[in-house]
Each structure stands twice: as structure tokens, then as C-alpha cells.
Amino acid sequence: MNSLKRVVIIGATSTIAEHTARQLVEKGASLYCIGRNPDKLQALLQDLKVRAGDNQRIDGCVADLLDVDRHDALIETAEQALGGMDAVLIAHGTLPDQQACQRDVALMRREVETNALSVISLLTLLGNRFEQQGAGVIAAIGSVAGNRGRQSNYVYGAAKGMVAIFLQGLRNRLAAHGVDVVTLKPGFVATPMTADFDRSGPLWAQPQDVARGIIKAMIHGRGETYLPGFWRWIMLVITHIPEPLFKRMTL
């Protein structure tokens, strides 16, 4: 069981991260929240401060995570603000326009920067810190899209897949040091990122429920967690469709 008393959330203004933050605060955690948009971050911090008790610290800062050179200083600031780190949740990301990425190499690369390279840069630094400290949880939000490339969103899928494999390796490395590395794989979640989809089916989950699953997975140090859990079985089927057949399918 991991303690989640001092948690750093990177990409904290995403809807899933925001609900996770609220629930962590309700459980008594102190938080350091990093987000890109100053208005969103301010609204988030105000809200969390109202929800928090007097002995909980709520702090944060604005940062562009594509600025990789700043990562180490960011982590340092966060750790000092909280007086240590029990856990980190990396939640930032975008949902690329696949069609646009097919036409525009620069855009495609930028999406990979955001969704994969900035994440594994942070993971590299965090991995070393947590290895030193010999305890704690590192969690990152991937996606079921990272399990198999599909024509409808393989730029996103490739980036999330890279993160998942990186996390797998990091988990393997840090297991001996008492550090849990958690890969979170949400399915369809009703957030602003997916506002343009038809969300009426039974596969759509609410961000509050996904947030609850994230916290549970972090507390128990689960390796790879599908949110909600039934996605494990859906993805098991999808990854086992033979490639000659899969390549003709439209998913």
C-alpha cells in the first residue's frame, strides 16, 4: 500500500486529473499541480484550496512541458513545496487530429513530442529521483489506443504505446527499489477532449469513476490498469486479431 499524502500532478487541468486531484484532496493529500493554461490552473487551485483542510498544502505552477530543459527545475520546485514526493501522476496530453497529422509532418512530430517525448523525459528524471528515494509511485496516463495501431488514430496510439513500453521497462528497473510504476489505460471517457464524439454507448465512463480507479491503482501499485477494468478484455480481443484480418478492418 502506497501512501498518497504528497502528490505531484503534471497536466493537472485535464478533466481526469482534476477529478483525481479533488478525490486525493478529499483523502487528505497535499498537492502540487502543474498545468499549461494559467486560467485553468488558477481555477483548479482555487477549487482545491476550498476543498482542502488547514493542514493540507495546495500549490502549483504554470509550465509548458514541451520545454524539456525546465523539467528538472519543475520537479525540484514541486518536491520542495511539498517537502517530499510520495507519488507523481503524469496526465498531460492531447488528442491529435489523425487526418491532419497524415498531411503535416511537423504537426505529427509535435503531437509525438507532447504525448510521448515530454512524458518519457519527465519519467527519466522522476525514475532517478524515486530510485534514490527507494519508495513511492510513478503513474502515467496512457491509453487503450496504445495497444494496437489503428487507422483512425495511430499517431496518438504510437505515442501512447511508446509511453507504455517505456513505463514497462521503468517498472522492471524500479521494482527492486521499492518504487511502483503504474500505467493507466483509460478507455472512452466523457471529457472535453472527447466532446465531439457520440458518447451515448455503454463504453463511455465518467471522469469521476476513472479518477477513483487511478487512485486505487496508485495506492496498490498496480502495474497496468485498464479504466474501467473491462477494457482489458476488449483489448485482449483486439490485440489478438490476426494482422492479415486486422488490416482490412475499420476500427
Added chain:
Amino acid sequence: MRAPQSWNRLPRVAPEKVLVLSQRSCALPSMAPRPLLPYGNGRSYGDVCLNDHGTLLVTRGLDRFIDFDPQTGLLRCEAGMTLAEVLALVVPQGWFLPSTPGTRQVTVGGAVANDVHGKNHHAVGSFGHHVRALELLRSDGEVITCGPGRADAWFAATVGGLGLTGLIRWVELQLMPIQTPWMWVESQRFANLEAFWPLNRRAEARWPYTVAWIDCLAKGKARGRGILLAGQHAPPQATPPSFKEGCKRVPIDPPLSLVNRLSLKVFNALYYRQPVKPQGGLSHYVPYFYPLDAIQDWNRIYGRRGFYQYQCVLPPEAAEAATAALLDTVARRGEGSFLAVLKTFGRKPSVGMLSFPRPGTTLALDFPNRGDKTLRLLDDLDAIVCEAGGALYPGKDARMPARLFQSGFPQWEAFSRFIDPAFSSRFWQRVTSGNE
């Protein structure tokens, strides 16, 4: 996304577009089909929250606290937050909503826009009386902060303004201190409507919260029989009872309404015979204020065709006779309502130009939708309300004729100057048509 509905599932119309708002700092959409209309948590009955030719701005994502001072009880939060979310934060810190409707599932913005009221209207007024400030975003980008003593005209238009004056981004509320989450409740049976009035007058003088449930199928000498519930916030208890909130839900839409002549008769008779507590007893605030919140999706029991709510207010001088006439009409048709609720409003003038609460008696009824038959009954009830000089509650209406709205809300034309030119609703188009 499934088209947002109103709680009584009538009328069934879909907007052109649904936009989910998630940040209070965002501008209103400039490209979306107009008119625009904010949609909170879909708890109003009828079409004040529907906009079939335009865009619904779903506000539930505006669910953040902005500031709360546990010393003074002043709370500022975004308008899409539900009263349940507010209570979860403030009750453990010794504060309560000074005015609350019968469900916690409404948004704060919706509570302002409908100027909702509670069982304590006679003591404290309605929701709008406790709003200290609010921020309005207009479609031209103008931001108006208004409240008592600050842009008063905008405040009077927006409280009870049915979401038409612009998007309410946040609301500042003065909460009320409580000592415990418990209520002290007394209930008393009364044999008929004649017995209700003196009993109610005495109860109102003594208790901050009063409401009566009426068996609207009872006829003759028993007409208007029911139970009067009076309550107040309880002082600290030596050994507080335990309370665990359960939640059941109605899992499916029954093909026919489960509320029918037979079930109504049985239910109303049993309800009247329930044990009353004339000496009083403790009740947790959740079942006391929000009995129906314990059954998720309870609106499904009326089946796919939905139901009509009918809530009127009758001026004091006409109230006794008109209430009797309304109950007679309902009982005669045997169309009875599941639970009829009777309450008298206090004399405090409402804040809003279109606020529903006003001195007099309010009667709330609901009827399963049986098409023309139900509509004819409601027309007959309209005639009684109109004759008495009363009004119907816009937040619970799906069918009132334009002239009844206009006679009940004489300030509607003055109000219409404050409507955002890009905003409208199906309700507003319906009750103002034929005048343009």
C-alpha cells in the same frame, strides 16, 4: 451525445447542438447555432431548459469552488455545481443552504435562474434572497457582476430570469449556520382542507420549515386531508443517531406509467395512514429535504411518455377557495397526483422580476402524461388559477398558454429588455408568441 431532456421528459425535443462548457474563463461560442441557452443538470420540468432550434450550453463542467470562508459562511462557486456538491463541503463545517428545493441535484445556476424556494419560504424567502453576487457573461463578451446594491437591475432580471439574460458563470451565496446535520421534525395529520389552514398558520408561526402532503383523491368531507410536516435544524445531540445514505435506482423505462389510478389510490391512502410523530423526532437532513434523491432516475416510473408537473401560486385572499376548487377538480377526474404538496409562501417580496414565489399559497401536483385527457384537466385547473389571479411556475411548466404566463408575470415585457439577444428557450418562445 444524447439530447439533454428535462426531468419530466416532456416535451421530447433535441437541440441543434450541445456544447459542454468546462472552464469559466471561456468565451461563449460565436459559431454555434443560435439561440443559446444554458442547461444545468436537467432538473426543471418542462421546457425552460430546452432549446430545440439552437445550442444548449451544458454547464455541469463549471463545477469548481472559488472561495469559502468557514467563519462567515460566504461561498463563491461556479454555476454548474450542484447543491449536493455544495452541501458535501459545507455541512461538515457547520453551514447549510438557507433556501433549498426538494432535490439536491439542481445546479446553483439553475437555482438562481428559477429562483427556487424551499419549505422555509415563509421564514427566509427564496434562493435569490441569499445570493450576494453573481457574474453574467453576455454574448457580446460583456461581463456583468451584479447583486444586491450592485447593478441591481441586472440582478433583478437574472434571479428567476430562466437563463435568458446571459450565462451565469459564478454565484456568491450567504450560507446559514447549523449545529448538526440533523433535523427535528414533527408531523401531524389533518382531516381535510378546512383543518389545514389554522394548523398551518400555527405551524408557520413556530417552525422555520413547514410543508403539507395532500391526498388529492380524497373527496367530500375528507377533501384535502393530509399530513403537515414541520421541522427545524436540531441542536447538538448527546448521542447522534447514525445515518448512511443508500441509493436505489429505477433501472428501466416501464412501457406504461406505474403511476395510475389504482397505484395512486393505494399510495395516497397508505401515505395518509403512515404513523405520524406529533411529539417530534430526529431526521437526517438528506431524507428530510431530499426524499426523492434516494431513488436515482425516479422520473422513469411515469414511463416513456413522461409526466406533467403543475405548480401554481394563489393570492392570499383567493387561496382557500381556489385550493378547494383545484382539489375538487382533480379528485373528480380521478386523475390524482402522486403526491400533492401544499405550502404557503411568506410576505417577503422576491428579488427577481420573473420570480415565482409571492405571498399566497402554492400547490404542486404531478400527472402522468395521458395525452389530451391530461391536457384538458390542466386547462380546467388553469381556469381556476386565472380566476384567482394566480400564476404557474415556469420551471415546472411544459404547456401553459401565453396569456396565463403574461397575466401571472406582469413584468415580462420589462424583463425582456434584459434578455441577451443571442439567448432564448423553447419556453420563452412559447409564452411570448403572438405578441411580436
